[in-house]
Structures are given as structure tokens and as C-alpha cells.
Amino acid sequence: MLTLSGVGKRYPTGDRALTDIELTLPKGQVMALIGPSGAGKSTLIRCVNRLVEPTQGSIRLEGTELTKLSGQKLRQARRSMGMIFQEYALVDRLTVMENVLSGQLGYVGFWRSFLRRYPQEAVVEAFRLLERVGLPHAIDKRADALSGGQRQRVGIARALLQSPKLLLVDEPTASLDPKTSRQIMRLIRELCAERDLAAIINIHDVALAQQFADRIVGLRAGQIVFDGLPSELTSEMLTTIYGEEDWDTTPEPLDDEADDSEASSYQRGLPTMAAGSAR
């Protein structure tokens, strides 16, 4: 459904963010994109919906060449790609309902959106989505009055109101606690299954990626160095992607015991400091 071939991006500063990316995403597949910070994950998904302009290669979504589009055509293409952001990127001073309805902006004209007179079907669908993500009571709250997890749910509802074929998800859990992270990932996963959506999910948390994705792609310094099933992601592979590290002792982020042992080892490591601060 989505095909990237030979995609490259060089920033005006001369930094090469992506080199010769070849990637095909079939319909309904949830793909996790992992890699160290600065590897080009955000650049890659922003090239797909052209928030960043790729400098080389072609990106096709269901037969449409995205890299050549401009103006009206580009806006129509963007409608079919919902994006979910790190730190949610809701418009803080608008209400939850306005934020969700902004998913319709690609479909309605300027004056309708300016006067907030969205079509009735759109409002019905927006409310249904808010119910689906569990926030029907919050429609008139300002977006900045919600907690992190709630905001991300609003962000998801906004992306889905675009009736997308593809979700581009940029670090959805980077600012959430481990439990909320899992809930959000599960929600994205379920919604993709319900609507047969393909998704590219940038994520730092390898354990979450392995748990919730169908396929994992590893990016290092702008190049794909791994592409396979979650089960194929071994310690050696992680070293290839992220560099040398003792992977086996990485504590499970959600495991309570692991959390405790980490905390106690921290205290054992710094006994004098801990005592000093207690006094």
C-alpha cells in the first residue's frame, strides 16, 4: 500500500538524515520503527506526509506519487494519513471537541471551519470516536486541562477523524508512564485492527515495540539495518541498531520487581549521597 523507494533526505545544513530507504508496507500492517535518537525516524515519517520534504526517491501511497504533489492535491493526500505525535501536539487553547474536529479540516472549506460549523456526520463521528477512546465527558474541556494519557487519546481521535488509510505515529508513548504507554499502544493496535489501517510507529521502547508490532524496522544513521519479525530481534541485532550495550540486563519497564531492584541498586550504588540528602 505504501512504498518508499530510494528515499533520501539531506538538510540544508548538509546533515544526511536518510539514505536510500526501501520500504513496503502492506495494508493493515503495524510496523514499529526503532533506532537511536537522531537516526532519522521522525524525518522518515514526516517525509511520508511531507511535513519534511524528501530530497530523493519516491513515495507512493496506493499508486499516488506523494513527493510530486502540491497545494490542493497534497492536502487531499494528507487527509488519508493520520498523524499522532509525541507530546500530543493538541492545540492547547481549543476544546477537546475542536481538536478532534480539526481532523476534518482537509474536508471542509475555510469558512465552515472558521465558524466551527462542521457537517453533522462529522460531529457524530467525532463524538463516537471520543466515546471509543473513553473521553465523551471531556468534549468541552480545554485540551490543556487533560492528563497526558487523555491528551494522547484526543490526538488519536483527531487522527482517526481524517478517515485515514495509514497512521503515522511519532513516539506516542515518550512522555507517558509505563502503564498508560501500554494502554495507548493497545488502543492504537486495536483501532488499526478494527479499521484495517496500516501504521508506522516510531518508538524508543523496544519491549513495547516487540509486544505490539507485526514487524520491526531498525534505523541507524539514516539507513535501514534491520527488517523483520519482533521475535527475530536479538541482542546482536540491537547492538547493530543502537551500538554496544549489555542488552540482557535491561530491566523490563513494566515489571514491578525489575523496577524495585533497579531502585535498590541505585541506592546501594550511592549510599553516601542518599544518607546526605536524608539529613
Added chain:
Amino acid sequence: MSERADMTRVQTRQQAAQRGQWRRLPLIENPRLRWGLAIGAVIYLVLALASVEVNWARVAEGAGRAVNFLGAFMQPDFISRYDDIVAGLLESLTMTLTSTVVGVLLAIPVGLGAARNISPLPIYFICRAIIAVSRTFQEIIIAILFVVMFGFGPLAGMITLAFATIGFMAKLLAEDIEDLDWRQVEAVRATGASWWQTMNHAVQPQVMPRLIGLSVYRLDINFRESSVIGIVGAGGIGATLNTSLSRYEYDTSAAILLIIIAIVLLCEYSSSHVRRWTQ
């Protein structure tokens, strides 16, 4: 060569820090330059103060007039020129309100154009030029020009204040837009929104509180300025004040000044109140 000097300096600082000796880095590294600049500035200040001539005889003579003037303040006369004062005040208030509304409306497109992150380079330069021209000249100079062009009276005053408002508002609005949270803009663009929809849904909510606050602040400034530019013939309470001063009716002048003080205080109080409310 200098790199090597830097290295040794860093090393000596590290060694000193190891012994517990550490001083903040000076603003200007070269001690000779640092002390030279400081001593030079002091010498210049002393010489400059010495060069100001004070004619003590003239000061003594003027002191008598100042006492007259202050005496008149003790018994301000609101009554004998009541009609002139009311007419002048109404003219000033009309001038203030109309010029603020017109100025702010014109400043919004200029401000959008002058924000580097949302407008193309040619438009940016044109709008920055408009701002520069508007801000270069003090209100009195512009007022003299417009009085020559449009004749005595409040029309010249209104145009002057509107012109000055454009520069002030557009510059501050543009800076606010340049500082806005770009993620929110990206999120709205990713839905397929047009440029105008992006302005309305992502930029406007972020800058609106400041825009309202600045408009009210500018209203307050415009009232003060309207009483000043009246002196060069641009109508309003300033013209009334000027007339009373040139007729040596200090008691009436005192009444006018007291009214101006009262209105400015009122404006300031209400504008700070409005600014707090819009946050």
C-alpha cells in the same frame, strides 16, 4: 596557536578546581581590555557630566514660574473652560478608539507576513520594511507630517496613531508567532488543512491572548499619545491643553492634566486586568 592556549587555560582551571579554587569566567576574557573598557566608560561619564552647563541665574528665575504653576495645581479650574475640555476629551477618546481599531486590523496581516516561520521571504521583507518605517519615527514627527498633509484636527491625529499602532502591534505579533509551539502547527497541517485553516486553528489560538492584551495596552498608549500630538496640531485634549498654556490659564491646564492622569490610570488598571483575564 590560540587553540593550544585555550587548552592550557582549561587545564589550569581544571587543576585549580581540583584544589577547590574556582572563580566564575569573566565576561571579557582579556584583563587589559576588560579594565580598559570599564575605566574608559567612567572617564567619559565624568567628562560628559562636566560639559553640561547650568545657568543658575536662569534656574532661579524659572523657579518662580514653577511655583505659580504648582500653585495653580492646588486650585484646578474645571468650570470656566468646561465646554472646551469636554470637546477635547471626546475628540481624544474618539481618536484613540478609532486609531487603535484601524491600527490593529491593519497590523494583523502585516504581523503574519513579518513572521519568518509562516511567510515566504519576499513578503517577509516587505512586512518587515513596513514595520521598520512605522517604528523609526516618533509619533510627534509623524503627526507633524500628517498635519501638513491633512490639516489641523483629529483626522491627522487618528491617522498618526493608527500608523504608529501598525508598527508596534505587527512587530510584537510577528515575534509572538515566531515563538509559537510549532508542533501544534505541524499537527494541524498534517490533517490536510489549508494555510488559512492552519492560521485559524493552530496559530490564532496560541497568539490570541497576547493579541488582546497588546491591543488593550496599545489603547492605553494611544490615549497618552493623543494628548501629546494635540500639541503639534493634531486635535484632541492636547490641543486644548496647549491653548490653555499659551493663554497662561494654568488653573485650566492643571484641570486638564488631572483628567489625563485619571484616565491614564483607569486605562492602565483595566488593561492589566484584561491581560490577566485572557491568559
